[in-house]
Amino acid sequence: MPGVVRPVSLKREGDGLKIEWNDGVTTFTTWRQLRANCPCASCIEDRAKPPDPFRVLTPQEVAAGAPEPVQMKPVGFYAYQITWNDGHSTGIYPVDKLRQLSKEIQ
C-alpha cells in the first residue's frame, strides 16, 4: 500500500528492539516499554485501575525477571504478536503503535 509507513527490519539490540522503517527512519524501544504498554484488553484494564500497593508478584513473574520476548511474530499485514518470558502473549502491537512507542535514533 503506497504511502504507508512499514518496518523494513526488526532486530533485538541490547534490552530492546531496533526497527528500520521504509521512510528511512531508525527507531529503538526497550522491551520494558513495550511490555508496559501491552495493548491487550486485560493489560489495558489493569492500567486503568489504581495501582495496588499490596500486589504480590506471581511465581512466574518472579522467575521471569525483566521482560524479554520469547517470540515476536507478524500478524496479518498490520501488527506483531509478542510472547513474553512470563508467558503473556495476548498483546498484538499494530505497526503504528510500535512506531509510536519507539524513539528515533541516528
Add this chain to the structure above:
Amino acid sequence: MNPGQPPKQPIPGVKHVIAVASGKGGVGKSTVAANLALALRMTGQAVGLMDADIYGPSVPIMFGLGTVDPQTTPFPLHKHGLRLMSMGFMVDPNQAVIWRGPKVAQAVQAFLNQIPWGPLDYLIIDLPPGTGDAQLTLSQSAPLTGAVIVTTPQDVSLIDARKGVRMFQEVRVPVLGVIENMSYFVGDDGKRYDIFGAGGGQKLAAEVGVPFLGELPIDPRVAQCGDSGEPIVRKYPDSPVAQAYLALASTVMATAGQSPGEALPEVQL
C-alpha cells in the same frame, strides 16, 4: 488472534484471496460474491468461493445445494465450475448456529486451512456483515490480496460501508474498490430510476481514496436466479447486470495483480 492460532500463511495453491465485504447487511454481498466468482470463472480462471457467514450462510441456496454428509462427501463441493465451502453444507437450514465469537473464528480458520482449495487463481470470500470475529480472523490469518466493499447508494448503507473500509485500512489489507449494488432500475419505458438515491458508492470511494468499481443495476431476475441456484451471470450472461459483473471481474483481475498485500518482515530476536 487467539494464542496458539496458526500464523498467517499462504493457502496452498491459491494465488489470490479476495474478500467481499461491507459493514452493512442486506446490500447483496453474497449475490456479488457468487456472481463475481462465476464471472471470474467465465473468463477461464480457477475459482473457489468460501462462505464465511457462519450464522447466515447463503452459498448453498445460491448454488442449489443442501447439506451433505462430511463423512462421505469431501469438501470443497463443486458446482458450476466453482469450488464451494459453506457452513450451510453441514447444518440443516432450519437449525440456527448459536455460537460465540471464538467458535466463529475457529470455523473460518478451518475453512481456510483445512479445505484442500488449490490449485486456484482466485478464492473469493463472502464475509458476514460487520467488523467482528470473521473479518478480524481473516485479516489476521489469510493472505488477503484485497477486499471489495459492497454498498447500496443510500446513506444508511454508506455509513456502515465506510466502517468496513476503515477496518481493512486499519489492518492494512488493500481495498480494491467500492462496488455499488442496487444502483438503479431501468423501467419498461427505458428510463433510469434511482430508487435508493444516486452516487453514494462513488462518493464513498472518493472520500476514502479507493477506486470506484461500478454500479450494478436492480433486476428482479438477480433474486430469482439466486433463489433457484443458478446466479444471473451464468443464467443470463447477456443481461446488463451480468455484463456489469463481467466488467467487475476484469477490474478485479487487473487490480489484484497490482496490489498484493505486503507481508511484514520477520523479527530477528
